[in-house]
Amino acid sequence: MQTYDIGLVPGPVSVPPELRAVFQINYGSSDLEDEFFSLYQRCENHLGKILATRNRVSIQSGEGMIALWSALKSVLRPGDKVLAVANGVFGYGIGDMAGQIGMEVEVVGFGYDDVPDLQQVREAAQRFRPRLVTAVHCETPSGTLASLEEIGAICREVDALFYVDFVSSGGGVEVRVDDWHIDLGLLGSQKVLSLPPDLAMVTVSERAWSAVEEVGYVGYDALAPWRKKVVDRQLPYTHNWHAIAGLHMATRLILHEGLPVTFKRHADVAAYCRGRLQAIGVELFPVREEICSPTVTAAKVPEGWSWSELDEALRARGVVVGSSYGPLAGTVFRIGHMGSQAKRDLVERGMDILEEVLKSK
Numbered sequence: 482m483q484t485y486d487i488g489l490v491p492g493p494v495s496v497p498p499e500l501r502a503v504f505q506i507n508y509g510s511s512d513l514e515d516e517f518f519s520l521y522q523r524c525e526n527h528l529g530k531i532l533a534t535r536n537r538v539s540i541q542s543g544e545g546m547i548a549l550w551s552a553l554k555s556v557l558r559p560g561d562k563v564l565a566v567a568n569g570v571f572g573y574g575i576g577d578m579a580g581q582i583g584m585e586v587e588v589v590g591f592g593y594d595d596v597p598d599l600q601q602v603r604e605a606a607q608r609f610r611p612r613l614v615t616a617v618h619c620e621t622p623s624g625t626l627a628s629l630e631e632i633g634a635i636c637r638e639v640d641a642l643f644y645v646d647f648v649s650s651g652g653g654v655e656v657r658v659d660d661w662h663i664d665l666g667l668l669g670s671q672k673v674l675s676l677p678p679d680l681a682m683v684t685v686s687e688r689a690w691s692a693v694e695e696v697g698y699v700g701y702d703a704l705a706p707w708r709k710k711v712v713d714r715q716l717p718y719t720h721n722w723h724a725i726a727g728l729h730m731a732t733r734l735i736l737h738e739g740l741p742v743t744f745k746r747h748a749d750v751a752a753y754c755r756g757r758l759q760a761i762g763v764e765l766f767p768v769r770e771e772i773c774s775p776t777v778t779a780a781k782v783p784e785g786w787s788w789s790e791l792d793e794a795l796r797a798r799g800v801v802v803g804s805s806y807g808p809l810a811g812t813v814f815r816i817g818h819m820g821s822q823a824k825r826d827l828v829e830r831g832m833d834i835l836e837e838v839l840k841s842k
Contacts, residue, residue, distance in 0.1 A: 486799035491817030493671035508722040527732035534658035539707035545669020548681035552665040555704035556692035559583030564611035569620030594767035619650035624779030633662030664689040675820035747775040757832040776819035
């Protein structure tokens with residue numbers, strides 16, 4: 482299997498040795514052991530601190546997309562109105578997902594190099610009166626970070642549930658679930674948490690739990706079974722105990738570092754990355770730095786290069802970064818400086834090699 486000395490993909494990120502070691506422990510059956518439920522509850526408490534919420538957290542076995550589907554299907558019935566606030570691949574994609582399961586969807590859309598205009602969101606919400614409003618905090622394919630607090634307030638104004646994908650920002654950027662009125666907050670294990678892609682988490686407000694009970698969705702990804710999972714000791718399936726052990730260690734490391742320190746580390750590394758790219762003549766995407774995410778930087782493939790040529794040249798030097806998706810595929814590449822990769826020396830080495838590669842042509 483090919484390995485690279487400098488891994489800067491925007492997820493799944495590098496899993497550090499102290500987290501890999503946890504996965505080597507031999508556990509018994511999760512649903513039979515009190516130890517598992519105690520560990521799960523500690524993970525839930527840690528996530529509550531990291532995401533500033535007192536809401537229950539569903540921690541499901543599966544890649545982060547399970548969280549996106551789980552939250553949609555658990556609180557909606559076919560024909561319900563969904564307002565998708567979109568400024569990138571995932572924002573527009575969530576709207577498509579809602580349409581695929583029979584919802585009446587309206588998209589209030591913006592450019593991939595932009596963030597949502599709050600007045601347009603308010604006007605659309607007041608006119609459309611949705612049951613659910615969806616938004617993405619960090620659009621990983623385009624490196625933007627949206628403001629959520631006022632969108633949450635708009636949701637309360639129109640009595641809509643607020644569904645937020647913070648898969649690639651949670652833990653590396655301030656997220657305040659309760660203060661921002663987020664009813665369904667979605668997180669994956671393979672980004673800032675620096676774990677393999679095997680857990681999907683959803684913060685669930687009391688308003689959302691009421692909707693879950695009303696809808697009664699049944700399926701592998703259903704939220705309903707997780708409301709009383711710890712008390713009743715009744716899991717809907719055999720859980721990934723190894724992954725839960727990894728999550729406990731990952732969240733403990735973040736809290737030990739301290740959230741202000743963690744957030745500053747991500748912001749500082751991101752600022753260095755963007756400054757270095759500009760210094761070597763690589764144009765940022767988006768060009769407005771104030772809307773760029775602290776966890777991932779998107780940049781335009783330099784003139785005179787194709788993405789495949791640049792990717793091949795970097796890999797030959799031991800550096801791997803990420804391509805992009807949708808309309809940005811082939812024209813934008815991404816540097817993931819989140820979690821275990823939010824290190825100045827790692828990004829500096831990657832930028833040194835990128836500069837050498839670009840000068841070689």
